[in-house]
Amino acid sequence: MDRNELFNRLMQLENNVSRIHEDMQELKSLTVALVEENVALQIENDNLKTLMNQELETTPVQRISQTQEEKKTPQKKQLQSREYFATLYREGFHICHDVFGKHRNGQDCIFCMDILNNKL
Numbered sequence: 353m354d355r356n357e358l359f360n361r362l363m364q365l366e367n368n369v370s371r372i373h374e375d376m377q378e379l380k381s382l383t384v385a386l387v388e389e390n391v392a393l394q395i396e397n398d399n400l401k402t403l404m405n406q407e408l409e410t411t412p413v414q415r416i417s418q419t420q421e422e423k424k425t426p427q428k429k430q431l432q433s434r435e436y437f438a439t440l441y442r443e444g445f446h447i448c449h450d451v452f453g454k455h456r457n458g459q460d461c462i463f464c465m466d467i468l469n470n471k472l
């Protein structure tokens with residue numbers, strides 16, 4: 353193998369590696385986009401379920417006993433949403449207002465932490 357051939361093969365290999373790197377970056381951002389979409393759908397699904405349950409809870413038959421139930425639910429609901437947001441944050445997503453549901457890419461977010469520590 354002469355020096356020219358060796359050099360050409362090295363160039364070729366370098367091109368291949370950079371193409372693989374580009375593919376990798378593309379796949380990574382595609383994955384992030386898909387996971388974000390998944391989280392958005394999950395939230396929407398949960399909201400719809402909550403709405404549906406609320407509809408069921410307010411049917412005329414159950415309306416009479418609701419006053420007793422209402423005293424228990426607020427704290428329970430607050431606890432559930434706190435756990436939900438904490439889980440979402442632990443799984444790597446923003447729970448802060450501006451970029452809710454976006455992937456944090458491993459970065460901590462002071463706005464999210466503020467929500468976790470104070471507001472819920």
Ligand SMILES: [Zn+2]
Pocket residue numbers: 446447448451461462463464
């Ligand atoms: Zn955030």
